[in-house]
Amino acid sequence: MEIIFGRNKKEQLEPVRARVTGKIPAWLQGILLRNGPGMHTVGETRYNHWFDGLALLHSFTIRDGEVYYRSKYLRSDTYTANIEANRIVVSEFGTMAYPDPCKNIFSKAFSYLSHTIPDFTDNCLINIRRCGEDFYATTETSYIRRINPQTLETLEKVDFRKYVAVNLATSHPHYDAAGNVLNVGTSIVDKGKTKYVIFKIPAPVPGGRKEGRSPLKDTEVFCSIAAHSLLSPSYYHSFGVSENYIIFLEQPFKLDILKMATAYIRGVSWASCLAFHGEDKTHIHIIDRRTRKPVPTKYHTDPMVVFHHVNAYEEDGCLLFDVITYEDGSLYQLFYLANLNEDFKENSRLTSMPTLKRFVLPLHVDKNAEVGSNLIKLSSTTARALKEKDDQVYCQPELLCEGLELPHINYAHNGQPYRYIFAAGVQWSPRPLIYAAIRLAKSSLTWKEEHCWPAEPLFVPTPGAKDEDDGIILSAIVSTDPQKSPFLLVLDARTFTELARASVDVEMHLDFHGLFIPDAGRDPGKQAPSQEAPARAAAGRAAPRTDSLEALVLGTSSAQLTAVPAPGEGRESGPSFHFAHILSAAALSQNSETET
Ligand SMILES: CC1=C(/C=C/C(C)=C/C=C/C(C)=C/C=O)C(C)(C)CCC1
Numbered sequence: 001m002e003i004i005f006g007r008n009k010k011e012q013l014e015p016v017r018a019r020v021t022g023k024i025p026a027w028l029q030g031i032l033l034r035n036g037p038g039m040h041t042v043g044e045t046r047y048n049h050w051f052d053g054l055a056l057l058h059s060f061t062i063r064d065g066e067v068y069y070r071s072k073y074l075r076s077d078t079y080t081a082n083i084e085a086n087r088i089v090v091s092e093f094g095t096m097a098y099p100d101p102c103k104n105i106f107s108k109a110f111s112y113l114s115h116t117i118p119d120f121t122d123n124c125l126i127n128i129r130r131c132g133e134d135f136y137a138t139t140e141t142s143y144i145r146r147i148n149p150q151t152l153e154t155l156e157k158v159d160f161r162k163y164v165a166v167n168l169a170t171s172h173p174h175y176d177a178a179g180n181v182l183n184v185g186t187s188i189v190d191k192g193k194t195k196y197v198i199f200k201i202p203a204p205v206p207g208g209r210k211e212g213r214s215p216l217k218d219t220e221v222f223c224s225i226a227a228h229s230l231l232s233p234s235y236y237h238s239f240g241v242s243e244n245y246i247i248f249l250e251q252p253f254k255l256d257i258l259k260m261a262t263a264y265i266r267g268v269s270w271a272s273c274l275a276f277h278g279e280d281k282t283h284i285h286i287i288d289r290r291t292r293k294p295v296p297t298k299y300h301t302d303p304m305v306v307f308h309h310v311n312a313y314e315e316d317g318c319l320l321f322d323v324i325t326y327e328d329g330s331l332y333q334l335f336y337l338a339n340l341n342e343d344f345k346e347n348s349r350l351t352s353m354p355t356l357k358r359f360v361l362p363l364h365v366d367k368n369a370e371v372g373s374n375l376i377k378l379s380s381t382t383a384r385a386l387k388e389k390d391d392q393v394y395c396q397p398e399l400l401c402e403g404l405e406l407p408h409i410n411y412a413h414n415g416q417p418y419r420y421i422f423a424a425g426v427q428w429s430p431r432p433l434i435y436a437a438i439r440l441a442k443s444s445l446t447w448k449e450e451h452c453w454p455a456e457p458l459f460v461p462t463p464g465a466k467d468e469d470d471g472i473i474l475s476a477i478v479s480t481d482p483q484k485s486p487f488l489l490v491l492d493a494r495t496f497t498e499l500a501r502a503s504v505d506v507e508m509h510l511d512f513h514g515l516f517i518p519d520a521g522r523d524p525g526k527q528a529p530s531q532e533a534p535a536r537a538a539a540g541r542a543a544p545r546t547d548s549l550e551a552l553v554l555g556t557s558s559a560q561l562t563a564v565p566a567p568g569e570g571r572e573s574g575p576s577f578h579f580a581h582i583l584s585a586a587a588l589s590q591n592s593e594t595e596t
């Protein structure tokens with residue numbers, strides 16, 4: 001596991017041409033730009049956690065069937081300070097660092113004063129966001145770093161605090177068709193209040209950037225939600241949007257502000273200030289995007305931890321949202337580098353499987369409805385919402401699927417009814433996977449290959465596509481086999497047939513998130529159908545490669561899929577947790593022609 005998680009990766013500053021096997025669709029032109037941790041050792045010092053690593057940007061430039069790869073460390077202030085000092089001098093999620101080499105209690109106490117409201121890292125390693133014509137590397141602190149998507153150069157540092165009072169902000173913003181960006185941040189004890197702030201970066205005015213005006217300057221507070229507890233706001237990693245609503249989960253995975261204020265002097269990391277409180281409930285906040293106000297009903301559910309929202313939409317007076325849930329916060333425990341060694345499987349402290357769940361909330365609650373009655377009348381779901389007294393509603397989700405993470409959808413369907421989720425698969429052998437129990441999942445396709453660790457799969461639509469799954473999946477694959485070069489995998493999203501792979505002999509890191517930037521004038525979502533489309537469609541009908549493609553039918557059968565491995569069949573035994581060995585596409589059946 002050292003090869004994947006712990007080893008420092010070399011930058012590939014000059015673009016290197018990849019060996020392409022198969023055929024990349026001619027319409028696919030642009031840059032796949034991704035972000036993740038690449039360096040975990042600086043001089044003699046080593047980070048404790050995989051999420052601490054210095055941000056390494058990498059890109060696959062796809063042009064006329066060829067692929068060029070390059071990578072470059074984000075020249076954050078954190079990177080520069082560390083490299084200059086030849087040791088870790090800036091604290092990250094799982095590592096507290098001391099700029100002063102003299103770590104005695106007096107110097108700690110002195111520096112403590114300037115760390116009460118901590119100034120967090122600008123090591124933006126999680127995602128890439130688009131903001132108007134600009135691209136930024138992002139993390140969960142108030143800092144983002146503008147980058148040049150072509151050269152991967154680091155440009156100016158932006159502090160959200162200049163525009164809106166947030167100390168933390170999620171790395172997973174949402175975009176609307178007009179180019180407005182919505183994001184959520186936490187304002188810690190600002191003017192005596194701790195709140196979650198939903199903020200909007202309006203779409204840029206035409207020509208604005210040329211006049212030196214960044215759309216960030218027009219950032220506005222969309223709505224704020226008071227935290228249930230002043231000193232222990234929830235940690236969150238993403239949020240959801242439907243056409244008219246914003247979904248924010250205030251989950252019992254909480255940051256302890258007092259612990260954070262004293263972490264530096266106590267010599268412990270920020271991560272140690274984050275804890276799951278199984279005795280608390282999860283509050284579901286729903287904001288009406290039209291009025292910018294929370295809806296009056298108070299929704300809640302059992303304690304859970306969600307990192308990734310998948311999608312949300314409205315149907316018949318209900319708000320449906322799909323999230324990947326955990327029973328506790330042990331996922332972040334898993335990624336301590338000390339656990340990610342050869343004994344990875346034995347060390348795994350993950351105590352719950354990522355489980356895709358659907359919540360269904362009644363948007364208008366009948367005041368006269370009986371306490372205890374189920375307010376959900378939709379026939380397509382088993383999710384329930386039970387009326388309680390005082391405008392409260394207790395939500396019981398429907399379990400859709402187990403073993404998925406890093407979900408991605410066709411973003412044209414964000415906030416809208418949808419059928420497909422693309423994700424990395426998670427297997428955990430001590431507990432059987434419960435495929436048979438999935439009622440709403442019509443079918444799923446998986447791609448997997450020995451020793452391969454796929455990153456988050458990104459969906460890129462075919463130009464002029466009408467069907468939700470008409471497009472390709474791009475995923476960067478790294479391997480634990482030193483003989484096998486990493487590669488960019490290009491799959492037909494409909495069939496999971498491998499269309500092409502582009503291998504590069506570089507030290508590639510396993511990354512978190514990123515985006516695809518279509519070449520100017522070639523936005524695949526907006527283009528007319530290209531010459532390539534019929535050829536691609538034909539390729540999509542080709543028989544699946546049995547050595548790399550495993551067709552798996554979940555729940556009811558689907559016409560084109562035949563192989564039906566028994567649950568758990570072919571999976572390694574023993575107490576192991578394998579993260580991201582497979583890529584999969586789960587089809588949700590609520591809108592499907594063949595109903596269950
Ligand atoms: C530095 C820092 C933080 C960093 C969190 C990080 C870096 C989270 C990464 C999450 C990932 C990569 C999830 C993958 O899906 C906190 C806890 C917000 C608060 C204090 C300062």
Ligand SMILES: [Fe+2]
Nearest residue numbers: 172237308513
């Ligand atoms: Fe994420």
